[in-house]
Amino acid sequence: MAQLNYRVLEQSGYDGFILKNAPEKVMQFGEGNFLRAFADNFFDIANEKAGFNGKVALIQPIAQGLTDLINKQEGLYTLYLRGSDKGVKVDEKRVISAVSRCINPYGDWDKVLELARSADLEIVVSNTTEAGIVHDTESAFDQEPPVSFPAKLTRVLYERYTAGQKGVVVLSCELIDNNGRELQKCVNQYIDDWKLDSGFRTWVNEENLFCSTLVDRIVPGRIRDPKEAEALAAANGYEDPLTDVGEFFGIWVIEGPQELEERLPFRKAGVPVIVVPDVTPYKKRKVRILNGAHTGFVPGAYLAGYDIVRDCMHDETILGYMNRMLYDEVIPTLPLEKKDLEDFARAVQDRFNNPFVNHELMSISLNSTSKWRARNMPSFLDYVQGKGTLPPCLTTSFAAYVAFYSSESQALTEQGLICRRPKGNEYTVNDDRSVLEFYWQHRNDSPEELIHAVMTNEDMWGTDLTKVNGFEAAAAGILKTIRTEGALKAFENCLA
Structure with missing residues (x-):
């Protein structure tokens, strides 16, 4: 059976929403099961129902990851959201087409910096585990890439600043208190460490919006029963090793000014994402x-x-x-x-x-x-x-x-x-x-x-x-x- 890509999906007869081409508006640090069943699902619905017309470029956060597999499938994957809603069993399938590609920064750091310079980029999303938002002294400006995630982000923002581009909205999904504020603090520490100019510091803190967020969706991540996986593949008409599974319930609470609701594509799409002044x-x-x-x-x-x-x-x-x-x-x-x-x-x-x-x-x-x-x-x-x-x-x-x-x-x-x-x-x-x-x-x-x-x-x-x-x-x-x-x-x- 053929592996999922756009041609195979068309041949399978899938009649759900698909967006093949759109500008890359989101840079996402993290390509794992959670973000693909959570944030990327919401962006996909925003493309369908809110006219977002944006793709998500994934950045592999560690040296070993899913880059090759994601790119082989042209960013496509099958998502099942399962659970109970008001006592009624729910089992929804959706092919996610919001992802454009995945970049491995450990081999293609230049591609990350190229994306950083893009005028289309509006949002940065991250989920690099609880240990991801740390300031370390091993990260250096000229590393390809710098060691820690906040150092990578600092380098991305500097590239954007020197290219004369506008700031972005940073949505931190790591499971720590005040994740957005802690990430911003780390970025400012690297500005000090690397002795970057004061104009960049002003741009980082005044033109970019670092948002603390609360994420809530259980994501088992895969079909655990081999017989069920085989039956689903037969019904779909394709193999998909990137198949993801999450619970039906989900909510994303984003801390920020009220005007952020207009900048983000979620309210119009009717997805469970809310902007509040305080996530606490x-x-x-x-x-x-x-x-x-x-x-x-x-x-x-x-x-x-x-x-x-x-x-x-x-x-x-x-x-x-x-x-x-x-x-x-x-x-x-x-x-x-x-x-x-x-x-x-x-x-x-x-x-x-x-x-x-x-x-x-x-x-x-x-x-x-x-x-x-x-x-x-x-x-x-x-x-x-x-x-x-x-x-x-x-x-x-x-x-x-x-x-x-x-x-x-x-x-x-x-x-x-x-x-x-x-x-x-x-x-x-x-x-x-x-x-x-x-x-x-x-x-x-x-x-x-x-x-x-x-x-x-x-x-x-x-x-x-x-x-x-x-x-x-x-x-x-x-x-x-x-x-x-x-x-x-x-x-x-x-x-x-």
């Missing part, structure tokens, strides 16, 4: 609702006998507990509009019920101590401060976390803390070594003793949680219930 509330929304829901119910649900997130959404008790926690205890502590928060929470339920993803509870349970501290404790403390009472579901989530880390402890090994759940099987708790050693040392404590020891461990929580009025006694009582009557009973008690 949206990050808080994601952490406390999406991530907080996971950490809030997963330890208890695992002890109750479940293994997969989707199955938990079909248990009325666990689903009711999760929703009570989100709608009654978490959402009231957040700064955004109530409807926005509730819509996001409803989407979370759909995402957890994704029929295409078997998300294992044990994988989510990794490092639950730091996760509860970052995702659930702020909601818990804000609720207590605002209401003057304990939030029942979040209190239960803390007790369930403790129960998960102490369920019939069997051994402490190099792999982790071996525990046993009520259905009989052993499981391995993974966390910082100090946390595992703490729980092992307290394996014979009574519920009251264990809860007191956990709550007073300030290395874990940064504070003494016994100072929260009534929390210690309530959590100890719930831990007793979990150990004697089961986690589902503790969840049920929150719904009474």
Whole structure:
């Protein structure tokens, strides 16, 4: 079977939107699964529905990558977005034609600089992993290319500046706080390191817009079942080793001035990209609702006998507990509009019920101590401060976390803390070594003793949680219930 390119796609009879030729308006550092299922999908829809008429030129961020394969397919690839929308199964296929080519800067740095000088270029997108936005002293102006991504970007911007071109919008997608501002800071450090002229510094900071962004879409990245992949290829009429898979839900929150919405092609296209003055509330929304829901119910649900997130959404008790926690205890502590928060929470339920993803509870349970501290404790403390009472579901989530880390402890090994759940099987708790050693040392404590020891461990929580009025006694009582009557009973008690 022939491999995907424009000729093969035409012969296959594909009747979806395709844009073969357009100016390269986007330079994208990163050619991996995430950006191709996320940003490039949005640019592709903008070409179809907003008349963007722009191509994305990909820059391979590391020495080994997908350049040859992408160019062999003339930038084309098949994207499947799968999941659940308002309880309805969704499985959408789209051939993405927004990508023009991929450049390997480790062999064709001149092509990157040529693109930098282009009058068509408007946007730079990056996703170079959390470690990508760093300032290092190994990067030099005359390297081909410079070592770090911010150094590469500095060199690209300098080339653009000396060519007399206008500034660009930089959309940083790396998973760090204030990613755009941190990237801009690194660029300014290289201007200092390389002793570039003051006019360039002024141009960088006044003519270019560095935007911090929040990205949210789960991207498994490939069809994992060989038989399904073979069947899809037969149905499509072509082979596509660049096939990408993402969840149906997706949102891109971009921090910037309101006029940026007019410069970017997304609002008119109707894609889930929004421009806001401050991305922080949206990050808080994601952490406390999406991530907080996971950490809030997963330890208890695992002890109750479940293994997969989707199955938990079909248990009325666990689903009711999760929703009570989100709608009654978490959402009231957040700064955004109530409807926005509730819509996001409803989407979370759909995402957890994704029929295409078997998300294992044990994988989510990794490092639950730091996760509860970052995702659930702020909601818990804000609720207590605002209401003057304990939030029942979040209190239960803390007790369930403790129960998960102490369920019939069997051994402490190099792999982790071996525990046993009520259905009989052993499981391995993974966390910082100090946390595992703490729980092992307290394996014979009574519920009251264990809860007191956990709550007073300030290395874990940064504070003494016994100072929260009534929390210690309530959590100890719930831990007793979990150990004697089961986690589902503790969840049920929150719904009474």
